[in-house]
Amino acid sequence: MQFKNIIGHQKIKKQLINTVNENRISHAQLFFGQEGSGELALAVAYAQYICCENKQEDDSCGVCNSCVKYEKLAHPDLQLVFPTPGGSNKTKTGIKGNKAKDNAGANYYTDFRDLFISNPYFNIDDWHDKLEIKNEQPIINKDDCKDIISNLNLKTYESEYRVVIIWMVDKLHYAAAPKILKTLEEPSEKTLFLLITNNYDDVLNTIISRTQMIKVLNHTSEELVSYITNKYTKSEQEAKKIVKLSNNNINKIIKLIENSEDTEELFESFRNWMRLCWKPNVPELVEWIDEIGKSWGREKFKSFFEYGLEIIRLCLLYNNKNNNLLNLDNEELDFISKFSAFINEHNNIALSEEFNNSYTYIERNASAKIVMLDLSLKVHSIIKK
Numbered sequence: 001m002q003f004k005n006i007i008g009h010q011k012i013k014k015q016l017i018n019t020v021n022e023n024r025i026s027h028a029q030l031f032f033g034q035e036g037s038g039e040l041a042l043a044v045a046y047a048q049y050i051c052c053e054n055k056q057e058d059d060s061c062g063v064c065n066s067c068v069k070y071e072k073l074a075h076p077d078l079q080l081v082f083p084t085p086g087g088s089n090k091t092k093t094g095i096k097g098n099k100a101k102d103n104a105g106a107n108y109y110t111d112f113r114d115l116f117i118s119n120p121y122f123n124i125d126d127w128h129d130k131l132e133i134k135n136e137q138p139i140i141n142k143d144d145c146k147d148i149i150s151n152l153n154l155k156t157y158e159s160e161y162r163v164v165i166i167w168m169v170d171k172l173h174y175a176a177a178p179k180i181l182k183t184l185e186e187p188s189e190k191t192l193f194l195l196i197t198n199n200y201d202d203v204l205n206t207i208i209s210r211t212q213m214i215k216v217l218n219h220t221s222e223e224l225v226s227y228i229t230n231k232y233t234k235s236e237q238e239a240k241k242i243v244k245l246s247n248n249n250i251n252k253i254i255k256l257i258e259n260s261e262d263t264e265e266l267f268e269s270f271r272n273w274m275r276l277c278w279k280p281n282v283p284e285l286v287e288w289i290d291e292i293g294k295s296w297g298r299e300k301f302k303s304f305f306e307y308g309l310e311i312i313r314l315c316l317l318y319n320n321k322n323n324n325l326l327n328l329d330n331e332e333l334d335f336i337s338k339f340s341a342f343i344n345e346h347n348n349i350a351l352s353e354e355f356n357n358s359y360t361y362i363e364r365n366a367s368a369k370i371v372m373l374d375l376s377l378k379v380h381s382i383i384k385k
């Protein structure tokens with residue numbers, strides 16, 4: 001992660017770079033701020049800068065051997081520590097659901113790296129989702145701390161500096177903390193601890209007293225509006241609205257925009273599809289299904305069927321004059337108002353069942369095109385009754 005790829009924070013970036021150029025890197029630093037303000041991204045960019053073999057005035061080079069490894073969070077002298085169920089970074093035991101069955105031997109590092117690379121502003125809930133954790137409370141435990149200590153005894157592989165990043169240090173179990181306190185106080189030379197939290201009040205005082213504080217402020221609205229208008233096809237007015245809704249939280253912004261783009265596309269597709277189902281002109285239907293099949297994967301078809309269930313629900317609400325439809329945009333509301341005339345308490349169950357069945361068939365690896373055509377004809381006969 002280079003500094004230039006992190007939104008805003010010019011002042012902190014400059015301060016961090018100065019500590020390197022003026023040779024006063026503090027060995028233990030605590031980055032804290034509200035969720036979505038980019039503490040982890042800044043810590044990684046800082047570590048990358050420190051280890052870069054060809055430092056530029058205001059950023060790491062991004063292309064040297066060290067930078068390339070840092071970009072993938074795969075540098076041998078970088079140790080990542082983060083909360084996990086049961087608190088061990090080493091195994092996936094304790095994870096329920098499909099994940100446990102996946103690639104035995106893989107560890108949480110891969111999940112953590114993947115998440116960071118796809119969205120460096122992710123929060124603890126995203127991490128729970130990634131691990132498919134429902135009720136467990138992930139922690140950083142004694143074994144994690146033991147690992148930190150034993151790794152510190154090894155020589156660095158490639159860099160002058162060894163960096164330990166502890167993400168969500170507030171999840172460090174109090175019984176485990178004494179293990180690393182001494183190290184935080186008197187680390188081995190050229191060892192750097194970068195601790196991250198969104199819950200400053202939950203960090204143990206013994207940790208706070210041993211670290212230098214880096215307060216990461218929220219992004220300003222101007223920074224975020226310009227980020228949105230540059231990255232997405234949104235007007236300034238739309239961008240302002242999104243920033244406000246997100247409470248200046250970049251993680252929320254990314255989700256708001258990416259989910260809404262998805263919903264817009266599903267809506268368009270659903271409306272077009274329903275016109276074809278109404279007629280139905282089978283060759284035209286087949287052509288349309290072939291066309292969407294070119295870009296849609298199984299997950300998209302599943303989302304489409306889920307969206308169909310949502311439309312049925314909205315139609316029932318509309319028919320019952322429910323006010324919860326106020327947040328629909330005009331086009332959606334227009335469609336729901338017309339389509340709801342064909343949805344009633346008799347056919348909605350049969351329709352929902354067909355969408356649910358189609359979802360299951362796709363999960364069981366049936367051909368998406370065949371499932372889609374079959375569903376189209378069934379929907380036709382149900383709504384025409």
Ligand SMILES: [Zn+2]
Pocket residue numbers: 051052053054055060061062063064065066067068
């Ligand atoms: Zn470099």
